[in-house]
Amino acid sequence: MLYIFCPTCQRDCDETELSCGGQAHLIRRDHASSDKDFYKYLYERKNDKGIIFERWRHVYGCGKWFHTARCTITNQVFGSYSAKEVQPPKSILATIRRYRVDFKGWGK
Amino acid sequence: MKRYSFSSIFTEAFRDNLGWEKAWAKSLPKKEYDVIIVGGGGHGLATAYYLAKNFKVMDIAVIEKGWIGGGNTGRNTTIIRSNYLQESSIGIYEKSRFLYETLSQDLNYNIMFSPRGVLMLCQTEHELRAMKRTSHANRINGVDTKMVTPEEVKEIVPIINIDGPRFPILGALWQPRGGTARHDAVAWAYARKCSDYGIDIIEQCEVIGVKKKREKIVGVETTKGHIKAKKVCFVAAGHSSVLADLAGFRLPIESVALQALVSEPIKPIIDCVVMANTVHGYLSQSDKGELVIGGGADGYNNYSQRGSFLHIEETVRALVETFPVISRLRQLRQWGGIVDMTGDRSPIISKTPVDGLYINCGWGTGGFKAIPGSGWATAEMIYNEKPGKLASPFSIDRFLEGRLIDESAAAAVAH
């Protein structure tokens, strides 16, 4: 039962208060994109066994979306950040590196 | 291979069972194979078996990072049914169910296929209409199902509460030839027969790299060394994305934990499988007497084989409401399986961007029922180097073309 920090409410939230929105930092493809890019945006997922960046919404609370970095093996959470970020903030990446020396970077 | 028969059991009983051989040989990898199947679960073993049986391809290795049947094959609620809505789904699941009927005899191993019937409850008008649509689709495609009334439901499952105040039972879709099987035995039975065919089953052997030459597969790197192969097929369920990553492509898949639980064993109270999709729960009773219960999957990616209590709670709540007498039975054990969910919740049996590399994955929460059919179709694809009639609707391309196979139309969560 995850317990994740909501940056808006400034508190930890029980998993039952949240809903997960899947992979973060996807770039929306509109009608001008190729079918292949559109497919990648809509369906293809990194689904890493290890550290992932994902979207959550505090649906029973403030209603705000935010992002987290989480390990899908241990469920360790490396921090929450605003859903408006187009890439993970440096502080989050630094936290990850502190725990995982072999972390390759978020885009890899 | 020593056959299992009345006489062999009788003979062995009187000599302390000393004559039984290993169910499958413990093999070490050879340098090279015609085909390597990565993943020693039901789907992988069945693929190897049908390659050998239907296409006489014998030079095969099945490599498994843990132990045979240790993934979702050994972690599911053992339901077998084919009452799907879409024609392509019906095709593969009905083939599978049909193969299950004689699987014990075909493999000379009692996998305890028990066609005790699957009852899919309708608890809203909308679900009732959707289920009627499914029943028509089933009939036209040769699947034996029918709609039954609430009274008939009560007759089939006397412990059910059909007048629940919140979601009364309005009817159900009944598939008398659906049922359950002993999940571990399915893996063991295929492994034993594969071994008998001379197929190498290599446990504790994890793939750590994929060898390609000009986008053509040439082998795999494993914890037991490099193994060359002409063709490779990934059949690794929740871990498919990890393997695809090694091969340099991504899949339209997310891995999530699906939870199930069993109760303490009790004397028989329910003789068929009941699925309640509106309230998200399904229930059957094993031959040991345990109630086997499944429900929804976690909403987030997870590889930890343990999940949240949330869905256990929701599922049990729904079932206690539907079957009030079970409230005083106790939860004995819960577990999670890592299931691979695709964008349309239907499976993938497909070629990949790498020549000679095939993939079978995306069975999500409902793979057990598909094992024989999926193995059959995948073997056919590997042998012919292109998907056959059963497999072709399930290629990865469908997402690119918008050709989704969406079963949720039937208001059914896939199981």
Next chain:
Amino acid sequence: MSSRLPQEGSRINREKTVDFRFNGKNLKGFDGDTVASALLANNELLVARSFKYHRPRGIFSEGEEEPNALMGIGEGPYFEPNIRATEAKIKQNMNVESQNHWPSLRFDFLSINNLFSRFFAAGFYYKTFMWPRAAWKYLFEPMIRRASGLGNAPRDYDEAHYEHIYHHTDVLIIGGGLAGITAAKALSDRGLSIMLCEKDCVMGGRYLEDCESGNRERYKKLHKSSMEILKNSKDISVKLNTTVTGIFDHGFALAYEENQHSDTATKKALWKIRAKIIILCTGAIERPLVFPDNDLPGIMLAASVRDYLQKYGVLLGDQLVLTTNNDYAYKTVIELKRRGIDVPVVLDTRTSSDDPIIEEIESLGVRILFGKCIGKVEGKRKVDAVGICSVNGQGTIEELIPCNAIAVSGGWTPNVNLWSHCGGKLLWDGESGFYKPDPENTPIGKEGETNMLVLGAAAGIFGDYDIQDQVPRKINQLASRLKIKSKRYIETNIFSKEPEKKGIPTYVIPHGASKEKHKKMYIDFQNDVKLSDLQLAAQEGFENIEHAKRYTTLGMATDQGKTSNINGIHVLSQILGKPIDRIGHTTFRPPYKPIPLGLIAGQYAKKLFKPIRKTPIDKWNSRKNAMWEPVADWRRAYAYPRGNESLEETLSREVLSVRKNVGLLDASTLGKILVKGPDAGQFLDLIYTNMMSTLKDGKCRYGLMCNEAGFVFDDGVVARLNEQSFLCHTTSGGADRVFSWLEEWLQTEWHHLKVFIVNLTEQYSQIAVAGPKARELLQSFKSVDLSAEKLPFMHFIETYIDDIWVRVYRISFSGELSYELAVNSNQAEELWNKLIKVGKKYKVQPYGTEALHILRAEKGFIVVGDETDGTVTPHDLGMDWIVSKKKKDFIGKKAFSLPYLNSSLRKQLVGILTLDKNKVLPDGCHAVEDGKAIGHITSTYFSPTLKRAIALGLIENGRSRKGSTLEFESSNKESIFAKIVEPNFYDPEGTKQDG
């Protein structure tokens, strides 16, 4: 022969006798007795039958590890099966029944299985019952099913009270023994909240029972002062009768509280605990030795023998033999001798021991035989004698010693299940012969920190001195690691350092036992897994511990292998010749102790099962005996039957009242979302397939939303309230989904847009007034002018009906002249009543959702969820007109260009008229062409207006089939032929909507 001693028993009140029934027999016990202690006090040794061979079994332990004594307890709505006799307290007039036998416990027909056990070896089922094929379904499986299972399921509804409680704490201490109590004391006064859960009804764990007689007073004093500290500490909360059953991610723990509530029922609570630190003080469980005939009633774990003596004054037998591999178990002999009980012999598997306890016991005149063990046990349903043999031999009996009870000890196993639930790894300790927590691989909390600490016996530390030494030290370390108020906790060790009680790991004896003997050596009592079964499993290649477990069912019974796991792992390692740490162990999974399913549901059963959302007009609907339809969480009035009407008659009446006069519909459940801001129009243009930004103030426009895959997802009317504000109506079931959808796009993709949304679904109730007399009805309120000029079609105005504010939309979902009145919810019922009252003159009738569906189907209007199923595009619905070609971008636009969404084989919405106009097509039936399905019915009704069957359907290439006749297969035997037409059956010119 077991009996009650004339005095002592720390748990019982001898002043208070309790009567209870066991298998119909009236027995007496004392207040405080468990079912097990009371049965033993009444010399009931045979209390159960095993799962597979139906072998006679007795009480084997004193706690949650009990594998044998499972009972059906209670009656009627309070009956519960499979309850461990060792865990249930007796209550006045309680009914207890043993399980899994027929016709009686003593003479069990299926014990015949025992005779055929040579056939029923592990894996037997997989090898047989295959011929003939049908026999499995009709003969073998029903037979097996009947024989298996343990207790009977309850038949009556459950009357127990279950509930969930959330609890947040800094520290959760699990176990109230010496380690747990010391840990709590050491942590108090540091500004931390501490919760301690103890499974028993008293604190103290084993240490009061197990102390040396000389130390007893000192222990008691310590305990008393500790309890004072716990009681007075503001930081510490103690829950008794509460077992922590599972540990989940991020410090979440589940605890199962079982407390006396009334004479019949028990209150059961499930505590959902969130703890920053979890301290495991769960102690250890004694494990048995595996020897031939080790499953007879009268054989019990050595520590349990002393527990029954001290807690309940109950003696297992007056001639008791101990078989052990360790010094610790000798305490049992001391306790027995102290009470003058005969101990004919002690069999110790070791060659010698230098522990002073040996001398003490020899001085009491007890014969100790080193290097010896039990080679066989005589007796049918109880122990009559033991045959002694050499540990290293083949089991040749050297001497037969009469006795009536056997105490067995194979050492202790730390109780580490909870450590493993959430990722903690275990280490094999070869010297002690058990798995213990690996300090390098701990469970972690949400930030990756170690969030669990193990203390005391659970960590493999057994001596009282050592525990009192270890716990404060570890707690102080923890405090400085966590930088919490680091007052050092110091406690004077009241215990003297004693020589460590030693044992040599032995599991299975005699070592050279023959094959025949292996078939009588039980490892898992409840599931009847014998040594020979594990041998066979290994022989057949089921070498991995998980395979062996699944093949033999070892450790899969209701005790989850608490007494059998380690022995099983050992046996496997012996057979395979692999060290134990290479064998590994099976995964421990929650729950540690089985939890009732009713408790998992908690208070959310019966009327709290799922929330039912009710509209402000629900009370009125309810009074009119409306039939209900659940729509998402709402209940809506489906129809309003009158008198003896059939449903068809009701629906027909309701439909015709709208067509001829006027009807009222409670449409309050419609979603209403306010979209406001300078960029609201731009935003809605991205959300809807059609253009919304061009909508004029005071006007309405129907809109369709698709998802990115191009499939229709919701629809509804949008009203432009003013320059900046739009009110978007959604489907009833879709309101929350659409609201979330809009928020998601606003927050995560188009956050540069200046738009706010508010979900006003319940602020306004909505009443549809539909029918040719709708205007007349509304105009009869003086204040209202709704003339066609004042309020044209697809416009709205705000006005008052009497003094009730309303927003009146002129929109129509029935094709008739129709108004929808939005009203503040608090006044909705009042307005409804006014309309009903005034409407009498116009023969107004309420109509339900089914009539609504018929009315719209007559007009060919779609319902999202009926005509669409998540795979249907606007083009499929023939609604190309609603897909803007001008807009640069909107959700779904890209997908419309994908090849399959433009395929000529797509199904298209058509109207369907059966050739036989009285024949209504069945729901969901398919059109067939050349034996292939080419489409299906989405809505089908008998139209009361047109007096004929009508249907809508999605048919492959349907629009080009207009005019042709198709075959619809309604069953195996019957087909219905119908003509494909335009999907608009009633008033296609649209003249009626203007009245």
Next chain:
Amino acid sequence: MIQRVPNKMDKITDDTFVDVYLIGSIRSLNIRVDQRDKKSLNIIKKNIAIELPSVQKTSERKGLTLCWISNDEYLLLNEKKENDKLFNEFKKQMNLTTGVAENTTDLRVWFLVKGGRALDILRKGVPLDLSKSKISKGSFFRTRLGEIQINILIKSSNEILVSVLRSHRDYMVDWFEVCTMRGTEINFDL
């Protein structure tokens, strides 16, 4: 803070360890405002003269209570009839800006939970840390109770206002009845 004499007729619980009253509606506005939108913020300041509350808190003045829902969403409660004019004027002004002030009085129903066990009752359904040490007067939480969304306004450790969607009223009444049954107090043994 909100003052309301509970109407005896509305009392839900009977002879138990906590009193629960069904209050019904409280006049309220949902406010949405961008923190960068000075114009709208000024209107709040000028018209109702209440400081914006900090995260999960309320601020109040003369029977008006402003509750924090999110960094761009607030709930304004009006308990005094004499404030109505001010309230309406504020709504009008606010809606002339890019912010929102929307009447949501009819959207919710309010309950008053009173007594030493008030927090305990909510702990049976709310996954928040409601221990007394973590809760202060004037806190406002939006979270879930069972399967529904709930707002919790802490007046004091033994007086709590909660609100749910009006359609959940009957469900909430049932919930209180079940969870305040005699003999189900949350107790510790030591």
